[in-house]
Amino acid sequence: MTGHPDAVVVGAGIVGAACAEALGRAGLRVTVVERGAPAGATTASGEGNVLVSDKEPGPELELARSSLRHWPDVLRGAAAVAPDAPDPEWDPKGGLVAALGGGAEDPLTAFASAQRAAGIDARVIGGDEARGLEPGLSPEVGAAVLYPQDAQLQPVAAATALLAAVRARGGEVRHGTAALGLERGASGAVAGLRTDRGTLRCGAVVNACGPWAGEFSRLAGAPVDVRPRRGMVLVTAPLPPGTVRRKVYDADYVGAVGAGEADLRTSTVVESTHAGTVLIGSSRQRVGFDDTVRVEVLRAIARKAVALFPALARVPVMRAYGGFRPYTPDHLPVIGEDPRIPGLWHATGHEGAGVGLAAGTGHLLAALVTGTPADTDPHPFRADRPGVALDPPPATADTTADGEGEPHTPGRGERS
Structure with a gap:
């Protein structure tokens, strides 16, 4: 796998940036693919809220608490490796x-x-x-x-700082690159991401496309109900x-x-x-x-x-x-590996809380990918929960085995 990324994150908004940063900090080589400008869509249209005040007790509140714990350390770590990145304007003002x-x-x-x-x-x-x-x-x-406990940050600056940290740790950010679907190995697992600029060989693809996650999941052959x-x-x-x-x-x-x-x-x-x-x-x-x-x-x-x-x-x-x-019918994000396609991961469906939940989402996703402990129960966010996983389309040449084998992601560990 020399020269190839371990994981490709599709989407360079705040959630995709947080996932890529967490994966890079865990030691994986990461490439981020974005069809537009990084942080230029949903993230640029947000208010920067990091809230616990609007969430009733349950899984989303626990993810919000995780984010509150992780955001300051994530931002400090990003500033340490990419000191020239913009100031995210972290403000724990309540x-x-x-x-x-x-x-x-x-x-x-x-x-x-x-x-x-x-x-x-x-x-x-x-x-x-x-x-x-x-x-x-x-x-x-x-x-x-x-x-x-409520806080605020500048979402575009925060996403930019996280992506700068990805680059500083040896990763890559490719904008103006559209994701078209998956390449899969003989067993059906992810072997790469097809884009309009060629195929990126990798062992894991993360769907962090925000409101467009439903569209990409259909292209990938494992649709989830994100609108x-x-x-x-x-x-x-x-x-x-x-x-x-x-x-x-x-x-x-x-x-x-x-x-x-x-x-x-x-x-x-x-x-x-x-x-x-x-x-x-x-x-x-x-x-x-x-x-x-x-x-x-x-x-x-x-x-x-x-x-x-x-x-x-x-x-x-x-x-x-x-x-x-990105809206889901049960108002919970989709975070974790899709059981229909090994190596396809989702990190989407946060609706208006993506900024606040991003750091916790990145921590949880990286823990699942690497098989290390997480501080949030992943079960409520699974991709195959009722009402979220949709019937996949018939297999096509774009999503079936390409006969070139399956890249291995170092350190993936056991999947939850």
Whole structure:
């Protein structure tokens, strides 16, 4: 295998970058393939949230806790091997979830109680204390929950830093290269990745294509049900420091995250950036890959943001942007090896939480590939769980054995 990568990661967004970095740190030679610009699609359309506050107790919350543990070390390690990479702007500033109106207080405090039982620092406070932390909050806020563990980073800078670390450890990042399918050995296992620039021989391929993971999984011959879900964000002009001090959102955000219907769902999310601008979200809508900017969506987002922070009514909006997020029917990521094709791994389906879950996903995937211990149970994220694995298409010459044998991935160990 001299001269060939051990693993090829398809997708150079934040999740693909985190997986590639973790695999490279584990000693594998990694190549990242991206058909567009690295971090130029879903990652560039994110807000950079690293949250535990929006996740109910269960597998996703455990993965979020893993990410919170790993993100600082991953970023420090990347900076050590690639000191010229951009600053990811890691900011453990905490989050605040506010209840607008009395009807939202009981569900909010019950949700916080369940999270505390799962080990999350969730502090219920009154409206006056909330306004002491965030002076711009509406007087209609009667209660809130403070989440000191929530953090934020700049997603494009973070992904770029992780990819720089991949290169510094001997890996490669190829942009403008489209993945077309798999080459498979005589036993059916992965032997390489076919691209529009030739075939990359390897022993493992990681599907980290985000909203396009369903498309690539079909090309690979092992389809998983990952679909795009559209989201929009408004960006204000720079505001004075301290206008918004934390990530602040209203209590119905959790319900919007967990909703499964295709119809539009909006909820208020407000947070500042290092540049002084304020990001205002959010929306969720299943419209396929239709990237039309809908004014009614922007109006709904703005109206709800002003209800939470009334002073925003007088603030100019510089721009709006949107992106597609990888949605699965059960709202859980797909992480692990596909049992239908040995050597095909998935790391996708994080929807709007990809930035926050990326470090934990990279740690889990690298542990599974190398057979080392992980700090998260992989079983809930398996590719063959009900409702996620789809019937594969009939075998074709593109996905069947090529007769050239199967490359070995050093150090893979036992697969879970």
